[in-house]
Structure formats: C-alpha cells, structure tokens
Amino acid sequence: MNKSIEIIIAPNGQTRIETKGFAGSECREASQFLENALGQRVGEQRTSEFYGSQNMEVSQHINDRRETQ
Secondary structure, X not given: OOOEEEEEEOOXXXXXXXXXXXXXXXXXXXXXXXXXXXXXXXXXXXXXXXXXXXEEEEEEEEOOHHHHO
16 A cells, blocks of 8 residues: 555644554654644544554644644
8 A cells, every 4th residue: 555644624724634554653753744834733543553563544633833823
C-alpha cells in the first residue's frame, strides 16, 4: 500500500489529518509537521492496524491556531 497523508478541512474550519499506509506510530512521525503547523490536537482515532504490524490509518482532529489566539 502507498503511504499518504490527507488533510480535510470542514466548512467550520476544523481540520482533520488522515494517514494511510503507515505502520505503528510511523504515522505520527510522518504527520507531526502538519499537526505543529495546524494547531493543537483535540482528538485522535486509531484503527486496529495501529496496534499491529499492518498498515494503518489515523485521523487527527486539529483546532485551528487562529481560534485560540
């Protein structure tokens, strides 16, 4: 499976990062720069693949930094 990082922006400005094709905590390392740029993480949803040696998909919900300033 190819590795990818997808950024979804909702109409209300909430941002979600979805990683696909990464094993274990590799997804966090790959998407850390985006999380730092977009704001504070308010939630995380892990799939079963996160805990295994298979590929994984993780969604991270991010608060826009502009909302907290």
